[in-house]
Amino acid sequence: MNFVSLICSAALALAACQTDSAKRDDAPAKQPPAGSVGKPEAPVQVDAAVGTSSARVTVRFDQAATGLDVRASGADGLAVQGDGVLARGTSVAAGETSTFDVAFTPGPGQSMLVISVRGTFAAGERITVRAFPVGKPSAEQANKADAGTTQIGNERVKLLPAEEVKK
Numbered sequence: 001m002n003f004v005s006l007i008c009s010a011a012l013a014l015a016a017c018q019t020d021s022a023k024r025d026d027a028p029a030k031q032p033p034a035g036s037v038g039k040p041e042a043p044v045q046v047d048a049a050v051g052t053s054s055a056r057v058t059v060r061f062d063q064a065a066t067g068l069d070v071r072a073s074g075a076d077g078l079a080v081q082g083d084g085v086l087a088r089g090t091s092v093a094a095g096e097t098s099t100f101d102v103a104f105t106p107g108p109g110q111s112m113l114v115i116s117v118r119g120t121f122a123a124g125e126r127i128t129v130r131a132f133p134v135g136k137p138s139a140e141q142a143n144k145a146d147a148g149t150t151q152i153g154n155e156r157v158k159l160l161p162a163e164e165v166k167k
Contacts (some may be wrong), residue, residue, distance in 0.1 A: 077107015
C-alpha cells in the first residue's frame with residue numbers, strides 16, 4: 001500500500017510540475033514597457049548642439065509640468081559660466097519646447113556638459129539627467145578607457161578583477 005501511495009504522490013507531483021510549466025509557457029512574458037527600465041525619469045527629451053565653448057540645449061516636454069527646474073553643470077573639468085540655472089519653478093504645457101544657450105569653459109581632453117530637468121509631472125516628481133561630450137579624449141583619457149578591455153566577438157568587453165571571497 002505504501003508503494004502505491006508513493007507512486008500516486010509522484011504522479012501527482014509530476015502532473016503539477018507539468019501544469020505549472022504549461023502555464024508559464026502560455027503566459028505572455030512580463031516585460032516592462034519600453035523606456036521604463038530603471039528609475040522612472042521625467043517625460044522629457046533633451047538634446048544639445050554642442051560647440052567648443054557653448055551649447056544650444058533643447059528640452060521637449062511630453063507632459064505638462066509644474067515646479068520645473070532646468071540646470072546645466074559640468075563634469076570632467078567642464079565649467080559652466082554663471083550659476084547654471086536655466087529655468088526655476090516654471091510651468092510648461094505638454095508638447096512645449098524650451099531652448100537655452102549655455103556658455104562654458106571645456107576641460108582638458110573630453111569633458112561633459114550635464115543637463116538636469118526636474119519637475120512635478122502627472123506621475124509625481126521626476127528627474128532626467130543627460131550628459132553631452134565636449135571635445136576629444138586626450139591620449140591619457142583614451143588609454144584609461146581602453147585599459148582592461150578586450151574584443152569578444154563584435155563587442156568590446158571590460159575585464160574586471162574577480163572579488164576575493166573572505167572566509
